[in-house]
Amino acid sequence: MKALKRLGARRAAVLPLLAVAALVTPAAATAAPDAHDAVRASTLGAQAAQSGRYFGAAVAAGRLGDGVYTGILDREFNAVTPENEMKWDTTERSRGSFNFGPGDQIVNHAVAHGQRVRGHTLVWHSQLPGWVSSIQDANTLRSVMNNHITTVANHYKGRVYAWDVVNEAFADNGSGQHRPSVFQNLLGDGFIEQAFRTARSADPAAKLCYNDYSIEDWNSAKTQGVYRMVRDFKSRGVPIDCVGFQSHFGAGGPPGNFQTTLSNFAALGVDVQLTELDIAQAPAAAYTNTVRACMNVARCTGITVWGIRDSDSWRSGENPLLFDRNGNKKAAYRSALTALGGTPTTQRATATTTATATARKSAAPATRSAAALPSSFSWSSSGPLIAPKPDSTHDIAGIKDPTVVYYNGKYHVFASTARAAGYNLVYLNFSDWSQAGSATHHYLDRTAVGAGYRAAPQVFYNAPQRLWYLVYQTGNASYSTNPDISNPNGWSAPRNFYSSMPDIIRRNIGNGYWVDMWVICDSANCYLFSSDDNGHLYRSQTTVGQFPNGFTNTVIAAQDSKYNLFEASNVYKVQGTNQYLLIVEAVGSDGRRYFRSWTSGSLAGSWSPLAASESNPFARANKVSFPSGAWTKDVSHGEMIRAGYDQTLTIPNCRLQYLYQGLNPNASGDYNSLPWRLGLLTQTNSTC
Ligand code: G2I
Numbered sequence: 008m009k010a011l012k013r014l015g016a017r018r019a020a021v022l023p024l025l026a027v028a029a030l031v032t033p034a035a036a037t038a039a040p041d042a043h044d045a046v047r048a049s050t051l052g053a054q055a056a057q058s059g060r061y062f063g064a065a066v067a068a069g070r071l072g073d074g075v076y077t078g079i080l081d082r083e084f085n086a087v088t089p090e091n092e093m094k095w096d097t098t099e100r101s102r103g104s105f106n107f108g109p110g111d112q113i114v115n116h117a118v119a120h121g122q123r124v125r126g127h128t129l130v131w132h133s134q135l136p137g138w139v140s141s142i143q144d145a146n147t148l149r150s151v152m153n154n155h156i157t158t159v160a161n162h163y164k165g166r167v168y169a170w171d172v173v174n175e176a177f178a179d180n181g182s183g184q185h186r187p188s189v190f191q192n193l194l195g196d197g198f199i200e201q202a203f204r205t206a207r208s209a210d211p212a213a214k215l216c217y218n219d220y221s222i223e224d225w226n227s228a229k230t231q232g233v234y235r236m237v238r239d240f241k242s243r244g245v246p247i248d249c250v251g252f253q254s255h256f257g258a259g260g261p262p263g264n265f266q267t268t269l270s271n272f273a274a275l276g277v278d279v280q281l282t283e284l285d286i287a288q289a290p291a292a293a294y295t296n297t298v299r300a301c302m303n304v305a306r307c308t309g310i311t312v313w314g315i316r317d318s319d320s321w322r323s324g325e326n327p328l329l330f331d332r333n334g335n336k337k338a339a340y341r342s343a344l345t346a347l348g349g350t351p352t353t354q355r356a357t358a359t360t361t362a363t364a365t366a367r368k369s370a371a372p373a374t375r376s377a378a379a380l381p382s383s384f385s386w387s388s389s390g391p392l393i394a395p396k397p398d399s400t401h402d403i404a405g406i407k408d409p410t411v412v413y414y415n416g417k418y419h420v421f422a423s424t425a426r427a428a429g430y431n432l433v434y435l436n437f438s439d440w441s442q443a444g445s446a447t448h449h450y451l452d453r454t455a456v457g458a459g460y461r462a463a464p465q466v467f468y469n470a471p472q473r474l475w476y477l478v479y480q481t482g483n484a485s486y487s488t489n490p491d492i493s494n495p496n497g498w499s500a501p502r503n504f505y506s507s508m509p510d511i512i513r514r515n516i517g518n519g520y521w522v523d524m525w526v527i528c529d530s531a532n533c534y535l536f537s538s539d540d541n542g543h544l545y546r547s548q549t550t551v552g553q554f555p556n557g558f559t560n561t562v563i564a565a566q567d568s569k570y571n572l573f574e575a576s577n578v579y580k581v582q583g584t585n586q587y588l589l590i591v592e593a594v595g596s597d598g599r600r601y602f603r604s605w606t607s608g609s610l611a612g613s614w615s616p617l618a619a620s621e622s623n624p625f626a627r628a629n630k631v632s633f634p635s636g637a638w639t640k641d642v643s644h645g646e647m648i649r650a651g652y653d654q655t656l657t658i659p660n661c662r663l664q665y666l667y668q669g670l671n672p673n674a675s676g677d678y679n680s681l682p683w684r685l686g687l688l689t690q691t692n693s694t695c
Pocket of ligand 1: 090091133134174220253283321
């Protein structure tokens with residue numbers, strides 16, 4: 008979007024049909040992607056992400072040097088749980104002396120690969136150092152427990168999505184009571200509540216879970232005991248957000264009433280997760296039943312398998328996992344993927360091929376899947392999901408330029424508010440698209456972000472700094488930061504990335520506007536892309552370490568005619584590949600907005616056309632089906648639903664979703680007063 012839009016839909020008819028095939032880039036184009044590879048792009052994590060879920064694995068720090076292991080991990084999983092590295096006997100082996108080395112190894116790996124982390128576990132009677140179990144008085148133990156929770160949760164703050172705060176506190180004996188432990192014996196039943204309260208104070212943004220095994224059968228006394236505790240916690244406001252069902256099953260798989268158990272807990276107002284799944288002999292049907300039980304419960308937010316290959320499992324003699332010892336996909340893998348809604352790949356992705364390919368490419372895990380995206384796209388659109396909510400001081404006409412991340416069980420959307428007087432920003436969150444329309448709109452002009460011209464936001468979490476960034480245009484490229492994305496009042500006042508408009512932009516901008524700033528980082532550098540409404544896409548750069556202290560080396564990353572390369576560029580990393588995707592908004596021969604797309608092997612590389620023409624667009628209204636009515640002919644400035652939320656801007660490689668701005672085709676008049684609304688595209692020609 009731009010400061011003072013002057014190109015209305017009315018201009019459309021007079022625009023010439025523009026040549027769209029070639030995007031002039033400073034360097035030679037790379038080879039076009041091989042469309043056949045798209046069939047093999049389907050993975051557990053990417054598929055789970057389609058429904059807002061994660062699919063994770065327990066990870067051992069000691070195996071991160073194994074290329075086959077990390078090849079599978081980074082291709083298939085978008086969440087990890089350290090198998091042993093965050094347990095008390097590792098993190099505080101002697102009193103007051105903390106060791107985060109092994110846990111950090113896993114967390115750093117996860118952050119670098121866009122995987123969320125489940126922290127496991129803060130308080131557990133097992134893997135507990137002798138100095139704790141031999142404590143004899145309640146006061147000492149209470150302060151030791153609180154200090155442990157606070158120190159560990161603090162260390163991982165911002166990088167751990169959910170904590171197993173207390174693990175396995177209930178007895179197996181059919182009593183439905185707590186098991187004996189040093190915590191239970193000295194502190195009594197209240198130790199669990201105490202642990203949750205302490206964890207909440209230490210890391211208010213993390214989800215706090217109670218985790219246990221043999222609580223999957225609704226009829227068991229242990230399940231009922233945990234259920235009563237969660238109900239009690241919720242009724243008294245004790246902070247608990249989720250229950251982890253470990254799901255260590257025998258060959259028969261889950262109990263027949265597992266889904267009932269999950270729904271009953273979810274009905275208490277907590278998320279439920281399968282946290283340590285493994286099944287003796289891994290029968291395909293047992294995995295299907297397990298995954299289906301989760302998929303059928305809206306608040307079942309993710310599944311973690313307890314290891315990657317059978318040889319990595321704590322039950323390795325029972326071959327309970329999804330990959331065999333050589334890293335080949337087992338039948339159970341295919342049933343899990345299918346139950347997640349995916350289509351397992353056939354011959355070429357099975358067993359030996361995958362394992363040997365992975366082994367061969369262990370140094371560069373994703374080179375073979377460089378063409379995860381197809382070369383043409385079709386979409387289905389929702390109706391308008393988000394409309395302005397004017398209040399007495401905000402006479403908003405349109406809501407535009409959305410940016411969105413899914414984080415902590417919610418979609419967080421920031422957008423421009425447009426009215427005749429100009430632009431500012433709004434924030435809303437919701438857990439489900441069905442609730443997007445009823446979410447509260449928080450106007451950011453009331454916060455330190457401030458009044459005046461602010462538009463076209465982009466949000467991401469900077470994992471190295473553990474800080475959220477909101478990037479937006481103010482005439483300069485500006486940003487605010489916030490430790491808590493869900494707190495609209497937490498944003499800092501705007502700061503600028505540049506001291507002034509870079510010379511190369513000043514020389515090329517003509518009558519355009521400097522708009523739509525977009526930041527994306529790889530492991531070494533951060534890049535800022537921007538447009539000039541005059542056919543140029545610019546790219547500046549800095550290092551990850553220097554970000555956000557200025558961007559330099561501004562170059563023209565791509566150029567074309569003005570309307571062919573207009574504005575609203577998004578750049579993303581495609582999950583599980585070495586590809587980046589660029590999409591840029593163009594103005595069609597009918598004056599309607601649509602998107603063109605390119606790919607590149609590196610952020611600073613040249614961009615090769617993917618679906619880059621008006622007849623083969625990335626997204627254009629005439630390639631979109633509108634089951635609930637064709638409410639717009641423009642597919643304009645928006646943002647992809649990402650697979651993660653950090654600075655790498657990773658998107659799924661399959662079944663893409665794009666939140667965009669659309670417009671009643673009959674609307675006309677002042678550009679700033681047009682009634683833009685937000686709708687959601689879902690890709691319909693995915694192969695997963
Ligand atoms: O027992 C299965 C799981 C039950 N729920 C809680 C989980 O935390 C637990 O995980 C397992 C790990 O998979 C094992 O890897 O917890 C075990 C300990 O209770 C872990 O085993 C330990 C061995 O006992 C140690 O001897 C060994 O040094 O693994 C360590 C690292 O390999």
